[in-house]
Amino acid sequence: MNQSTDKNPSELPFLAPCRDLTPAAPWRWLRLGWADLRAAPRQSLGFGLLMVLLSWLISLAAWKFGNVGLYLGLVSGFVFVGPWLALTLYAVSRRLELDQPVSMLGAMRDAAKAVRSALVFAVILVIVLLVWARAANTMYIFFPDTSEPALRDLALFLSAGSAVGALFSLVVFAVSAFSLPMLMDREADAVTAVISSVHAVLRNKLTLLVWAVIIVAAIGLSALTAWLAFLVIMPLLGHATWHAYRETIDSSDWPPLALD
Helix, strand or coil, X not given: CCCCCCCCHHHCCCCCCECCCCCCHHHHHHHHHHHXXXXXXXXXXXXXXXXXXXXXXXXXXXXXXXXXXXXXXXHHHHHHHHHHHCHHHHHHHHHHHCCCCCCHHHHHHHHHHHHHXXXXXXXXXXXXXXXXXXXXXXXXXCCCCCCCCCHHHHHHHHHHHHHHHHHHHHHHHHHXXXXXXXXXXXXXXXXXXXXXXXXXXXXXXHHHHHHHHHHHHHHHHHHHCCCCCHHHHHHHHHHXXXXXXXXXXXXXXXXXXXXX
């Protein structure tokens, strides 16, 4: 692996190369993520509690002020905004990896540096989320207007809605799978991080499909527990995502992000 980090910005590659992965890799990421959670339980579970509270607030707002379509759009969109909110967890995993002292305040300061670098990514993600919510709301308009809809009409509505949701999910997943951890780790720009993430996902379709299924299943479990399972699941997924990035992306050409 190339360890040079003193290149002129104009000499840096357009994207970070990626490694080939096996379909079993996501389970290894989960084991490593669990080890990080156990190594920093207070910081990890504190973040998990924050995610539970945010989930309740968003669900309450959508239930009180929106219809079912808006509710589903906000909740599903929130699922994929999770990587953005997990910057602090990436910072915790990075500090553990470097044998640095771990504290919530220190991790938040590290994350703040990545937030400044990831502003462009944040804007893109918010735009996609808003379009997604609008699309979900629009699809709800086509729900059969009878109290006892025919099975064929109901199946058509659900199929169309699922297809729209899957399309947005695919785009956001590919864009965010590795980009934010890279910005947390290296002084790279958001465009390079996004392109590197999409490239890695396309190069490892089967492995990332397994990872996506695991994430969806974990989110589904959380929904069944009224988001209480987020207390553990979100920190676990956040730490695991960091290890997924470290195993997949070779970002050694970019200077490391300095720690406080």
